[in-house]
Amino acid sequence: MHRIRVRVHAPVRSAVAVALFASLAAACSANPAPPTADAGTAGKDGDRPVTVTVTPTGRQAAAGEPVKVTAADGRLTSVTVTDAKGRELAGKVAADGRSWISERKAVPGTAYAVTAATRTRGGTAGTSRASFATAPAAKVNKVDWRPGAGATVGIAQPISLVFDNPVENRAEVEKQLKIITSNGTGGSWGWMRDWSGKDRVDWRPEKYWKPGTKVTLDARLNGTDSGDGGWFVRDYTTTFTIGVQQIVKVDLDSHQLTLLRDGRTVRRIPVSGGTPGGDKRSWRGTAVLMAKEGTINMNSETVGLGDAYDKMVDYSMRLTWSGMYAHAAPWNARWFGNANRSSGCIGMSNADAAWFYSQVRAGDPFEITGKDTKGVVAPANGFGQWNLSWADWQRRSALR
Template identity: 75%
Template sequence: MPRTRVRAHHPIRTVLAAALLVPLSAACTSDPAPAPAAAGTGEGAPAKNAEGPVTVQVTPTGKQVLAGQPVRVTASGGRLTSVTVTDARGGGLPGRAAPDGRTWTSSRKAVPGTAYAVTAETRTRGGTATTNRSFFTTAPAAKVNKVDWRPGAGTTVGVAQPVSLVFDHPVRNRAEVEKQLKITTSNPTEGSWGWLRDYAGNDRVDWRPKDYWKPGTRVTVTAELNGTASSEGRWFVRDYTTSFTIGPRQIVKVDLDAHHLTLLRDGATVRRIPVSGGTPGGDKRSWRGTAVLMAKEGTINMNSETVGLGNAYDKDVAYSMRLTWSGMYAHAAPWNTRFFGNSNQSSGCIGMSDADASWFYAQVCPGDPFEITGKDTKGTVAPNNGFGQWNLSWPDWRSRSALR
């Protein structure tokens, strides 16, 4: 009798264990055929629709894992009803579940040097709810890449002002970085990011609208860079955001052949000012093309040796308005009074009288375009020499995006 009892019950335990391993989706989609009776007994299979626990898997997992990857949660044997990913500072990673409730993926990447707690609430097809918790930590960033912004937050700028991000270390993962950059405008504005090497040699990415901005446009720039690798072993460890507003449509037309500039506002002439541009025939010539007013710097010291012109001048200059990194300004130049309106005799800048410079300085703002024409110039302002990207055609500018 003992041997007969053992042979009768051993198959039942095997069938029951196998039933618990059947995926819930398979167990509930159709009625399985009855299990055969155990040999020598009249006992049948266990009750149908028996449920096992929901299995939850979280990636990444462990300690000191590599940052820069999204968090993924997968449920087997049921569906996810809620997932939260939080860090020790009270922040978190937002995300979204798949329509079938089987997976959840964060929309942001895990950032370096952070401990995360993952809470996943699940429910079986039969309605049983469970809560699963797991933890992981990311390795800190050994090297960091920082960003310098233009324009500043809360500023009002001219219609040619681009958004400009300059990085203090090279960016190799340009496409991944560009994906994290977002421009939001108060009216439909077509534009594109473009990569270039800054005048100082740093990597830089600018966003330029296809045409000059519409006056009054409100612009918000969001760079969700925290947790993005800029290159092998170097990370961004914070997000950035800035907002600014576009001012009136002001365009400065500079005619070096006629020796005057004209300030246009909303298409109407506000004032024409006699000027003297760069001396023809050598390195003291001015640039032509579109240069964007970068900054109003007031009274500054100008030394010709800093722009490769030798010992030509060293003086304090009032009402200085920077147009290029290479040193072209519009400013007061009372020492050239006799040349205003009739001859170009400067060291490359656009000079005017003290009175005209004082008035003009008060009218313009950073971001206003200076559209410069003239026969005898050094050439067109390069895209990286200040904000010279307006001298590229729209297709050429778009081709500089890493996502094209």
């Protein structure tokens, strides 16, 4: 074996010593890498560590925005964002590996942990961790919705959401509301002020539902700012089915109620509607059966009619928030089929009411006609939106 000796002249030795000293000094430096950098894996051959940046940051970060993770001097291979309960914010790394954005927004009053797997340009793998917390909501907005999960409803049943607190950011909220149907039925949301005075949004198709349609509401509201300091902090979902095609025709001029099923007459029932010429008249137009309430106390004072009546009423079927029902009214027996002498409801005999009550379901439309009525059922008075044209209903959407 040949040995090769290299003689280093003094100036060169001095340069080598200086370089060696500088190298050792750098290796012992106390200057740390940024908190989100891949400081532990500087890589080989001078490969630079990946610098990871997470937004939002801090302990009182603003909620309502997606979480964003970016990488410099390398790329992201995966990102995991979880809250204190282990629930994960899903997301996807961009094709170039330089960014990741969560599919959902950060929720108020929540602490998040971020773990990013990285790879330097030279191929060295590493891990970066960060955390942040969002400021709590000034007030939480909740939702009451219809119909309930698993229900089978009539062909006129809308999806109806009533909010605890005002909704100023209507367009942003509406974007989070998804309707999925088994047959591709289209429809539109419409905003209104509920009878209770609260903000409300309903969804209905252009025409009555097709029987057998499966419907799912997927309200992805968690982390959405409703405005005026209110936030949604959970999602809502409900699934229901459209039952058989039933339409109730009520002719107040002939004092007859007709139940149609799949276009065929099932039965005609003599009735008595609201007394003409005053506040006791019935509404006309399309009302939707809101609920079957059984035996209830009806008090005229609750609908602004003084002390006209206060009695227990059987087979009560609510049609409006303003107090119009279909129900048994044996005290009005002599008027059934002959004249309108009720206080605004659609009354019938006990026997007919018992049978009819067993046949109908929430969501069945009552198409009411008559010359002497109070007017057409308003959209927020129960489910009166079917009295609007399709174009007028679409104009109530915050996204149009």
